[in-house]
Amino acid sequence: MPISWLVGKMSQLHLEVYTHNFTLNYPMGQGQVYKGTNVYGILRAARTPSLEALVVSAPFRYMSTHQKGTAAGIALMLAFAQFARPQKYWAKDIIFLITEYEQLGMQAWLEAYHGLDNKPGNFYTSLGSFWRSDLPMLDLAKFTSPIDWGEDEQSLNPGKLQGRSGSIQAAINLEFDSPKISEFSY
Known part of the structure; x- marks a missing residue:
């Protein structure tokens, strides 16, 4: 991922720019x-104290993928972002996010943004919720006994964020494979 180029481009647009590192210890790998x-x-937003935010995201996909x-x-x-920067009437902060590994990067960023419990022994699902091995209501050991889940380390370590805004009110993911857009549908 061209991290330095993206950081430089966002800095040129006078955004507060941050990087976020995360790690996945693949549980079955x-x-x-x-x-x-x-x-x-x-x-x-110039008019409010960063209580609410909108997220505009785009995944970074390597050219070597299929x-x-x-x-x-x-x-x-x-x-x-270039269009939005000089506008003075925004009532919410806008977060421009480029994720690596698509949904995995988004999940890690959201978990770090919301400060979810990321202690060792938690099993993170694809929906962002988590299961702790000490919960009495469900014993997954009988279903997962042949699999070593790595209780000493977590599957997804979302890391820490250096910069935050307010509560996320809406998000849009821009995933286009062609620069020629003929229509938008919802």
């Missing part, structure tokens, strides 16, 4: 560890 970095910039690239979505997001 026999020691596979994935490290990722998200880049985000915050456009502070899926189509996401550079058009990142370009559209940066163009919108």
Whole structure:
């Protein structure tokens, strides 16, 4: 991921720019560890004290994958940031987020943003909720006995965020594979 270029571009747009590091210890991958970095910039609303925020995100997809690239979505997001910067009437902060590893990067960023409990022994699901091994109501050991879940370390370590805004009121994910957009549908 071109982290330094993205940080530089967002800095040129006069956003508060931060990087966010996270780690996935793949629970069924026999020691596979994935490290990722998200880049985000915050456009502070001039009229309010950062109590609410909107998130505009775009995933970064490597060109070596079999899926189509996401550079058009990142370009559209940066163009919108350039448009939004001189406007003085925003009532909410706008967070511009570029995630690595798509949904995994978004999940890690959201868990770090909301400060979810990320102690060892928690099993994170794909929906962002978590299961603790000390909960008495459900014994997963009888279902997972052949799998070593790595109780000494967590599956997803969302890391810490350096910068935050207020509560997230809405989000939009820009995932375009082509710069030519003929219509929007909802």
